[in-house]
Amino acid sequence: xxxxxxxxSTVLLTVVSAACATSGQTETKQADQNAPxxxxxxxxxxxxxxxTFQRAADLYHQKHPNVTIKVQxxxxxxxxxxxxxxxxxxxxPDIISGGMTxxxxxxxxxxxxxxxxxGADSLKAQALPAQWESAISxxxxxxxxxxxxxxxxxxxxTDLLEKAKIEPPKTWDExxxxxxxxxxxxxxxxxxxDWGNLDWIGYFNYLYQAGGSFYTADCKPSLDTPQAEQALxxxxxxxxxxxAPTATVEGSDALDTGTxxxxxxxxxxxxxxxxxxxxxxxxxxxxxxxxxAGPTAFIGGRAIGVTSFSKYVQTGAxxxxxxxxxxxxxxxxxxxxxxxxxxISPRPDKIVDGSVFTPEQAKVFEASIKTGKAAPGCPGxxxxxxxxxxxxxxxxxxxxxxxxxxxxxxxxxxxxxG
Amino acid sequence: MADIxxxxxxxxxxTSYAMLLPFLALFAGFLLWPLANSLYLxxxxxxxINPAVxxxxxxxxxxxxxxxxxxxxxxxxxxxxxxxxxxxxxSLCLALAFxxxxxxxxxxxxxxxxxxxxxxxxxMLMWKWVLFPSDVGLANTIVGWFGGNAVAWLATPALAIPIxxxxxxxxxxxxxxxxxxxxxxxxxEEYYEAAKIDGASTWRQFRHITLPLLRPVTTYVVVxxxxxxxxxxxxxxxxxxxxxxxxxxxLDSGLMIVPYLYDQGxxxxxxxxxxxxxxxxxxxxxxxxxxxxxxxxxxxxL
Numbered sequence: 042x043x044x045x046x047x048x049x050s051t052v053l054l055t056v057v058s059a060a061c062a063t064s065g066q067t068e069t070k071q072a073d074q075n076a077p078x079x080x081x082x083x084x085x086x087x088x089x090x091x092x093t094f095q096r097a098a099d100l101y102h103q104k105h106p107n108v109t110i111k112v113q114x115x116x117x118x119x120x121x122x123x124x125x126x127x128x129x130x131x132x133x134p135d136i137i138s139g140g141m142t143x144x145x146x147x148x149x150x151x152x153x154x155x156x157x158x159x160g161a162d163s164l165k166a167q168a169l170p171a172q173w174e175s176a177i178s179x180x181x182x183x184x185x186x187x188x189x190x191x192x193x194x195x196x197x198x199t200d201l202l203e204k205a206k207i208e209p210p211k212t213w214d215e216x217x218x219x220x221x222x223x224x225x226x227x228x229x230x231x232x233x234x235d236w237g238n239l240d241w242i243g244y245f246n247y248l249y250q251a252g253g254s255f256y257t258a259d260c261k262p263s264l265d266t267p268q269a270e271q272a273l274x275x276x277x278x279x280x281x282x283x284x285a286p287t288a289t290v291e292g293s294d295a296l297d298t299g300t301x302x303x304x305x306x307x308x309x310x311x312x313x314x315x316x317x318x319x320x321x322x323x324x325x326x327x328x329x330x331x332x333x334a335g336p337t338a339f340i341g342g343r344a345i346g347v348t349s350f351s352k353y354v355q356t357g358a359x360x361x362x363x364x365x366x367x368x369x370x371x372x373x374x375x376x377x378x379x380x381x382x383x384x385i386s387p388r389p390d391k392i393v394d395g396s397v398f399t400p401e402q403a404k405v406f407e408a409s410i411k412t413g414k415a416a417p418g419c420p421g422x423x424x425x426x427x428x429x430x431x432x433x434x435x436x437x438x439x440x441x442x443x444x445x446x447x448x449x450x451x452x453x454x455x456x457x458x459g
Numbered sequence: 460m461a462d463i464x465x466x467x468x469x470x471x472x473x474t475s476y477a478m479l480l481p482f483l484a485l486f487a488g489f490l491l492w493p494l495a496n497s498l499y500l501x502x503x504x505x506x507x508i509n510p511a512v513x514x515x516x517x518x519x520x521x522x523x524x525x526x527x528x529x530x531x532x533x534x535x536x537x538x539x540x541x542x543x544x545x546x547x548x549x550s551l552c553l554a555l556a557f558x559x560x561x562x563x564x565x566x567x568x569x570x571x572x573x574x575x576x577x578x579x580x581x582x583m584l585m586w587k588w589v590l591f592p593s594d595v596g597l598a599n600t601i602v603g604w605f606g607g608n609a610v611a612w613l614a615t616p617a618l619a620i621p622i623x624x625x626x627x628x629x630x631x632x633x634x635x636x637x638x639x640x641x642x643x644x645x646x647x648e649e650y651y652e653a654a655k656i657d658g659a660s661t662w663r664q665f666r667h668i669t670l671p672l673l674r675p676v677t678t679y680v681v682v683x684x685x686x687x688x689x690x691x692x693x694x695x696x697x698x699x700x701x702x703x704x705x706x707x708x709x710l711d712s713g714l715m716i717v718p719y720l721y722d723q724g725x726x727x728x729x730x731x732x733x734x735x736x737x738x739x740x741x742x743x744x745x746x747x748x749x750x751x752x753x754x755x756x757x758x759x760x761l
Binding site for chain 2: 118121122125128129146147150151152230239240286287288289290294295298424427430431434435438440
């Protein structure tokens with residue numbers, strides 16, 4: 042019995058860490074603006090990305106010698122939990138960056154500052170409208186603003202397309218025709234999707250390209266439409282009829298192991314030549330194929346915001362605004378170039394000008410972003426997204442038909458919309 | 460004890476109590492307080508940031524109707540049965556095969572024990588690499604040698620539980636083996652000699668001497684295996700996560716109770732609900748461990 046008790050106590054010790062949290066909010070006392078200020082900025086991503094933002098922070102320090110901003114890396118895998126722990130204990134970073142909708146999640150619960158009070162809504166004019174809309178909270182609060190941008194491209198193997206005597210596909214019909222021709226030419230792996238495979242992000246492109254959307258303009262779920270069904274049927278066929286793999290293979294690995302057409306994020310563009318030297322000269326990229334309603338691509342990115350428990354809210358907000366200045370973007374892009382990172386600024390006018398990409402690549406991303414749409418900023422979307430993904434998976438894996446899957450997904454979205 | 464006056468008891472045991480104080484303080488601060496707090500939170504709606512709101516039994520009622528929780532529970536049950544049964548059997552087989560004192564046996568025991576002393580995060584990252592899709596992963600490379608097509612190991616729902624069981628058994632059987640080897644060493648040799656004189660076959664010796672005398676070890680291996688299996692986390696979180704905020708893999712095929720608890724608490728801000736899950740898990744393990752020990756004792760009395 043004693044052993045059972047001891048063992049069970051161990052179980053509890055492990056699982057009740059959820060309870061080690063305190064509650065209660067207090068207004069954080071703001072520090073004197075002229076005294077030396079040391080701010081910490083928790084940046085979700087890799088160490089190389091941290092270094093690029095540190096360059097901007099150092100530039101800010103040059104202009105405001107009393108302010109020092111230290112950028113620290115949070116790995117994508119545990120950033121969210123660490124930020125939640127910081128918000129719960131109301132201690133930690135002054136500035137945070139992470140997934141586009143994270144700041145809304147923390148902000149609606151009182152852990153982020155509404156940057157409108159500090160004039161950050163003026164940045165709207167410089168940001169990409171689709172991305173800005175995604176970053177603002179349903180009630181209009183600006184808890185975070187886009188820090189960078191990500192989008193998708195169709196990467197392709199020039200040698201394999203030559204072998205099948207085809208051009209990179211520009212439409213849905215051309216895509217399926219290209220897959221057939223590649224197969225006929227002996228290419229075993231004609232197509233795969235790196236970003237959003239079996240997930241709502243992957244479906245997002247097809248949905249909007251067919252003229253559909255996740256929600257209507259007034260945030261009513263809109264997945265039970267003929268457009269959404271047409272998109273899902275086409276997407277499901279890519280897997281079931283045309284053999285797209287259900288397992289996600291990282292884009293450059295897919296190209297390296299003989300996949301001819303790969304839909305992947307912009308972040309692999311700079312690394313392919315370095316990580317897969319054998320692919321040098323054998324790959325290129327273009328915009329993802331357009332659907333019957335046009336060429337929409339998904340736009341993602343990170344948001345940056347200021348925590349409500351920071352002692353330096355005013356300075357934090359000023360730094361966030363500074364990140365949109367020409368000089369800050371130039372400094373980040375310069376560091377990104379040195380470190381071979383595929384950085385895209387949150388300002389659409391800076392995608393080609395001062396880009397870290399080759400002119401051809403920059404043009405592809407610019408075209409993709411021009412037609413881009415970002416994740417819906419509707420109430421309940423974050424909660425619904427995993428369930429929507431599951432419904433899409435059940436259609437892809439043949440456990441339900443497109444119409445039923447979409448109706449179920451719409452039901453979940455309606456329930457979570459409150 | 461009861462009739463000794465308080466003052467004299469204090470005088471006699473005061474130093475001992477004082478020496479126990481640091482431990483008691485840590486025990487209270489890091490175990491009792493979080494336990495009590497989590498029990499309280501399981502009756503509240505708490506997002507981690509705003510103050511908790513008392514909601515009575517709401518979380519538990521909701522849990523009973525939560526299809527995803529039932530799915531996680533079902534998956535966990537399958538996984539626990541698979542990993543405990545197979546793990547215990549293989550531990551015993553390994554112990555029987557390598558319980559000698561020769562160098563070969565020692566090396567084999569070390570080899571099988573290694574995963575138990577390796578960081579589980581490192582092991583899971585290794586598995587992720589083994590099961591990597593396309594031709595890049597080791598498993599698919601081997602499939603390729605035999606002319607097979609690449610398998611989507613982690614994106615095929617039917618394979619999720621078998622893969623998790625395989626990872627658990629592979630990682631845990633060395634530990635069970637060591638316990639069984641110790642158990643085998645404690646069985647007096649005379650029993651076997653007597654049985655041999657009576658003409659008992661090897662199987663009968665195993666069936667009537669080895670197995671019954673290993674019962675305490677078996678109970679220990681099963682109970683600790685059960686507790687470990689119910690708490691499976693890293694395997695799901697590292698190997699089956701498909702994005703920054705999703706657990707459980709394709710169609711939740713690998714979703715287990717603790718990863719679900721994590722998902723609810725740390726990605727959906729439902730710390731009250733997560734605490735309720737923790738307490739349900741505690742009750743399940745508590746009852747199963749009790750049953751197990753009772754069965755073990757009852758069998759001993761037979």
